[in-house]
Amino acid sequence: MWTSGMNISMEEAASASADFSATINSPNEEAALDLVYKEAVEIARYIDKSSGGSLRTTPELVLRCFWYYLLLLRRAAFNRSALLPHDGRPLEAAVKYFVCDGILHGDDDAAAWEIGKALAPLIGPIVNDQLLQYWQKELTSTTWTPRGKNKELLPPKTLLIDSTTQRDWAKFSSPSSSKEEESSYRWISVRSPQTNIPEPWDFFFKEYRGSVLSDVSSVFWHFKKTHEVALPDSFFDHFSNVRVLELLGCVVSPIGHSSFLRLRNLRMLRLERCKVITKQCSVDPTSLSLAQEEQREPIFFDNLWVLNLYNSDADAFLLAGKPFELTPNLLELDLTYCKGLEYLNFNLPATIETISLQRCASLKAVELVDPAEAPLPNLNTFRLSGSKLIAKLSLRGCHKLENVDLQELMGLEVLDLSCTAIKVVDISKLPQLKQLFLLGCEQLRRVAGLDKGPRLDVLYLDNYNGGDACDVDRCLDSFRNQRPSELTKGTNDADQRLLHAHMVVKDVRLFRSLHYAFLDRLSRAKSCFHIHVKGSSTAKRGTNIGTTTRSALCYADVLNTMTDRHRRHHPSPPAMPLNNHIEVDGGHDSRIVEEIPFWDIMTYANSLFIHDNTSNFNMGIQFSDLKYFRIERCPNLEFIFHWSGAADSVESIWLSQLPRLKALHEYGRIRSGQLKHIYLEFCARLEYVLPSVSELHDLETINIRYCGDLTAIFKSDDDNNEDENGAPPNQLPKLRSIHLQELPKLQHIYELNICAPSLEEIKIVGCFNLGKLPLFGRSDARSMRGVKISCEKDWWDKLQWDGLESNHHSSLFNPKHCPYYKKRMKARYL
Numbered sequence: 001m002w003t004s005g006m007n008i009s010m011e012e013a014a015s016a017s018a019d020f021s022a023t024i025n026s027p028n029e030e031a032a033l034d035l036v037y038k039e040a041v042e043i044a045r046y047i048d049k050s051s052g053g054s055l056r057t058t059p060e061l062v063l064r065c066f067w068y069y070l071l072l073l074r075r076a077a078f079n080r081s082a083l084l085p086h087d088g089r090p091l092e093a094a095v096k097y098f099v100c101d102g103i104l105h106g107d108d109d110a111a112a113w114e115i116g117k118a119l120a121p122l123i124g125p126i127v128n129d130q131l132l133q134y135w136q137k138e139l140t141s142t143t144w145t146p147r148g149k150n151k152e153l154l155p156p157k158t159l160l161i162d163s164t165t166q167r168d169w170a171k172f173s174s175p176s177s178s179k180e181e182e183s184s185y186r187w188i189s190v191r192s193p194q195t196n197i198p199e200p201w202d203f204f205f206k207e208y209r210g211s212v213l214s215d216v217s218s219v220f221w222h223f224k225k226t227h228e229v230a231l232p233d234s235f236f237d238h239f240s241n242v243r244v245l246e247l248l249g250c251v252v253s254p255i256g257h258s259s260f261l262r263l264r265n266l267r268m269l270r271l272e273r274c275k276v277i278t279k280q281c282s283v284d285p286t287s288l289s290l291a292q293e294e295q296r297e298p299i300f301f302d303n304l305w306v307l308n309l310y311n312s313d314a315d316a317f318l319l320a321g322k323p324f325e326l327t328p329n330l331l332e333l334d335l336t337y338c339k340g341l342e343y344l345n346f347n348l349p350a351t352i353e354t355i356s357l358q359r360c361a362s363l364k365a366v367e368l369v370d371p372a373e374a375p376l377p378n379l380n381t382f383r384l385s386g387s388k389l390i391a392k393l394s395l396r397g398c399h400k401l402e403n404v405d406l407q408e409l410m411g412l413e414v415l416d417l418s419c420t421a422i423k424v425v426d427i428s429k430l431p432q433l434k435q436l437f438l439l440g441c442e443q444l445r446r447v448a449g450l451d452k453g454p455r456l457d458v459l460y461l462d463n464y465n466g467g468d469a470c471d472v473d474r475c476l477d478s479f480r481n482q483r484p485s486e487l488t489k490g491t492n493d494a495d496q497r498l499l500h501a502h503m504v505v506k507d508v509r510l511f512r513s514l515h516y517a518f519l520d521r522l523s524r525a526k527s528c529f530h531i532h533v534k535g536s537s538t539a540k541r542g543t544n545i546g547t548t549t550r551s552a553l554c555y556a557d558v559l560n561t562m563t564d565r566h567r568r569h570h571p572s573p574p575a576m577p578l579n580n581h582i583e584v585d586g587g588h589d590s591r592i593v594e595e596i597p598f599w600d601i602m603t604y605a606n607s608l609f610i611h612d613n614t615s616n617f618n619m620g621i622q623f624s625d626l627k628y629f630r631i632e633r634c635p636n637l638e639f640i641f642h643w644s645g646a647a648d649s650v651e652s653i654w655l656s657q658l659p660r661l662k663a664l665h666e667y668g669r670i671r672s673g674q675l676k677h678i679y680l681e682f683c684a685r686l687e688y689v690l691p692s693v694s695e696l697h698d699l700e701t702i703n704i705r706y707c708g709d710l711t712a713i714f715k716s717d718d719d720n721n722e723d724e725n726g727a728p729p730n731q732l733p734k735l736r737s738i739h740l741q742e743l744p745k746l747q748h749i750y751e752l753n754i755c756a757p758s759l760e761e762i763k764i765v766g767c768f769n770l771g772k773l774p775l776f777g778r779s780d781a782r783s784m785r786g787v788k789i790s791c792e793k794d795w796w797d798k799l800q801w802d803g804l805e806s807n808h809h810s811s812l813f814n815p816k817h818c819p820y821y822k823k824r825m826k827a828r829y830l
Contacts, residue, residue, distance in 0.1 A: 033153045036066065039126045047118050055115050057104070064103045065116075066123055067155035068218075069094050071187060074160075075220055079248065079272070091120040096306050096332065100244050100268035101217050156186035159208070184215035191222045201235055213238045223249035230277045233259040246270040253277055254319050255301070256326070266301065270308040276316040305331040314338035314360075324348055335360060344368070353378050359386035366393055375399075375419075384409065385429075395420060396437075406430060417441065418460075428453040438463070445507075450516035459517055462504040464534040501529035508533050508584075508595045515597035518604075528579045531601065535586035578606035578627060586612045610634065616660075623647045630654035639666035651698075652677040659684045674698055676734075678713075681705040691715045693731050693750060700734050702749075705741040714750040732756045742766035749774055753802075763790040765818060772800045789815040 040062035047055050072094055095116035098104045104112045104119070190204065219242050230251040239245065240262050252274050253259055260266075304327050309317065314335050324330065324347055332354040335341060341360050345367035348355075357363065366384065368376060375397030382395060385407035393409075394416040395401055401420040406412070407429040417425065418439040427433055428449025435458040438444060444463040450456075499518065505511075518527065582605045599621050602608070606625050611632040619641055626647050631640065637658050641647060642665075651674050655661065661683045673695040680689065686707050690696070693714045702713065735756040740746065746767045754774040764770065796815055802808040 036126055037063065037153050040066065043119065043122045046122070047115065051114075051118065055111065055118060057115055057119070061103060062119065062123075063153060064156070065094075065098045065119060066126065068097060068101065068103060068187070069123055071155075071158070071189065072097060075189060075222075079222065091124050092117075095120050096268060097218070097244060100305055102243055102267075157183060158187040159185045159189070161190045161204075184212055186216065187218045188213075188216055189220040189222075192224055201231070205234075205238060209238065214241065216242055218242070218244040218246075220246045221248065221250070223247075231259070233262075236260065236262040239263070241265050244268045246272075247274055248272040249274070251275045251277060252317070254317055256319055260301070263301075265303055267303055268306040268308070269304060270306075270310070271312045271317070272310040274309075274312040274317075276313040301327045302329060305329065306334070307332070308334040309336070309338055310334075311337040311339075314341045316340070332356075334358075348376060350377055352376055354381040355379065356381075356383040357385075357387065358383060361386060361388065363387040364389045366390060368395065368398075381405075392416075402443075424448055430454055434458065436460070442506075445510065446513045447510075447517075448513060450513060456501075456517050457499060459499070459501040459503065459514075461502070461514075463510070464504050464506040464532075499527045499529065501527070501531070503530070504532040504534060506534045508598050511595060511597040511601065515600050518601050527604065529601070530581045532583040532585065533587075533598075580604055580606040580625070581609075582607070583609040584611070584613060587615060613637075623649070626650055628652040628654070630656075631658065632656040635659055638662050639664070641665050649674050651675060652679075654679045655681070655683055657682045658686075661686050663688070664690070676700045677703075679703045680707055683707045683710075685709050688712045688715050693754060696732055698734055699732055701737045701739075702735070703737070703739040704743060705739070707743055709745055710743050711745050711747050712749070712751065713746075714754075734758050737761045739763045740765070740767050740770070744769065746770050748772060759787055761788045764795070765790075765792065768792075768795055770795075771798070787813065789813055790818060791815055793817040 037059060040059040043062050044057050044059045047057055069091070095113070098116045098119070099109075099112045104115050185208075216239055219239055230253060231247075236259050242263065243265055245263065245266060245268070247270070249272070252271065254276060263269075307327070307330060315338070318324075328349050329351050330349050331351060333348070333352060334354075334356040335344075336356070336358040338360050339362055342362050342364050344357065344363065345365065348368060355368065357366065366387075368379075368382075375395075377399065379395070379398040379401050381403040382398075382401060383405040384390075384393070385405070386409075388408075388410040390409055391411050392414040393406075393412060394414075395404070396416050396418040398420050401417070402422060404417060404420075404422055404425065406415075406427070409430050411432060412430050413432055414435045414437075415427070415430070415433060416437040418437050418441065420441055421443050422438075422441055423443045424446045425436075425438065425444070426448040427436065430449075431454055433454040434456060436447075436456055438447075438459075438461040441461070441463045444461070447461075501517065503514070518529070582602055602619070602621055603624055605623065606627050608623075608626060608629040610630075611634065613634045614636055616636040616638055626649055629640075629647065629650060629652070631637065631654070633656070635658075638660050639662060640655075653664075653675065654677075656679075659682070662685055675696055676698050677700060678689060679701075680686065681704070684707065687709050688711065689704070690713070693699075696714075704710065704713065731754050733755070736758050737760060738749070739761075740749075740763070743766065747769055748771070756774060762773075796810070796817065799810065801810055804811070
């Protein structure tokens, strides 16, 4: 770092912008070269240090890249598309030139690419107009040959020809006969005259041939006006060792033509505004494949890494995809403004890393993944834009795919990015998208553009894999096996289109972007979603969620054994999921159910299942259509709902292994007019279930086990429903079954008498403080004897009864006592 030597106060330093930059202009070219060399030394040292020594480079290589970049900038002055890619970052686009030319090299090809990526952002700050003047001389033909003491600082021998007329083209002088001048050029950049010279290359090869072209590594040939005569085969004879070839405005043969056989070392081929002759290719691909089987010499283009076609006849040049069999090591395919290209269903090589299809207006279908073959294993970047005829796109199974850029695809309706490494999906430029598949995308963090983009009809998302191999078919079967919804019969009206969403996510914060897909479509008549949240990324690093949840319970092994053994003889949980179902599995942070966008979706859930969460959360949500909720193994949960009326439409309550649960509601009382089923087990601190029975007209079953502090099932604080004569009202008309087990503190089901005329079964075990059963209100003893009662005999004998006159007496029942009821045994001594 160079400084001016001035004293800068702390106040001035604090007020300076962090993005402030200064430009240093040296007094002359020699001083500028010296500064550039010093900067190159620092860059080489920085790359070596920051990579831990794995990326080694030298100041000379940094300088060589610097000069090459200046050459590219010079070409960009009259052909911006050559250097500026779709994202407008020329330095990153220059990396492939550095590597393909052979300037950068490492222990292997991958190391060279890594060095280029590290070097690109560091070269830009040292480029200035003064140094760019090295390429901006007045001569129409310029030959740069390193000389003098600073020879290592100058670019390699380079030929630059900028001609605008036939006279200028023909007037340049031939090289001198000196030994230094006869050495081969390294880089050549030619602009042919604008006039229609029949064969302009003849003028060039008359002056430059032989040894001066033998070691050329990069050739840039710009024809100002497209010629109707194809490049002759002899054109490529002069550049047999070229690695980077860029042709603009000429006529070429298809890639399989014999003329390309001479380009054995070609790594990068770029054609812009090039026509393709339609004559039959002279090389038969089948014969080439036979040559491979017979282990002959490598086929041509076996070294090709980058293929770029810009505003050219891609379909004719690529022979409908057959040449990709001849490019086994292709890394990047870039097709831009290729208007005649209609189908891309090529058998691309497994080495491909980048595919860019920009502004190919005629493109109708892209089939990069053959279902019968393995997907592209190394594909990292895919770009597609401006193709209005494509209706479906699938990149399923490309496990290394991280970057997907899709823009202005007006006809795209189905997008499948399942089993990829993508982190952000932007669908803002896909207005007609209806179905989005993101199964097995473990790295997914955000789906952008839902607020401004399309209204999805189908969303399948699963970014939790649990360490298993990605299996899209398994995920789809899991979703499709869920209870089918009648909502599939939708209409074509945009306002009536239905949303079907099936999601398994490992971080509920993903809903910060996803909830836009549900806005205005979450009513029961317009949606069907199944959401499963697996844990939370906010858990402490290195902590196993499942282990922590189990260890948080005292005597967890005993509890699990008891739960498994006793559940065999009891009913299973209610059938889930319903149309709109949410499951939350694991987690250590209360935000797993307190994320506001997630609340918006939970509000419309029909069934809710939360388990294995170790935080103390409560749901301050007003559920509008919740029918079933089930909560298990949440050791720190004290209250479930925050406010009264939060779940007025609940039909089934299933609570299990909640050792700190105190009550269902923290404030107010529950309105449970639609409640049908109550199932509780292992809720040690729960003292009562519901504060009132005044609205339980639909209650059918009560099943409570192993709740040590439970004293009453229904409290009577808010009720005054006993009349003057003591006759109870008909409060529980549909109650059919009561199962109570191991409730040592239970004193009464309800303090007042209750009426249950539909009761069919009673099973009570281990409730020795329960002194009275409800008054059933049956009119005849025969019907009362039809109630199945299973209990301990000594408990039954101690029950309190109101008497026969009140139709409440033990003689009216026919109990069946358990074979293991408690009975005093005689004292014995050993």
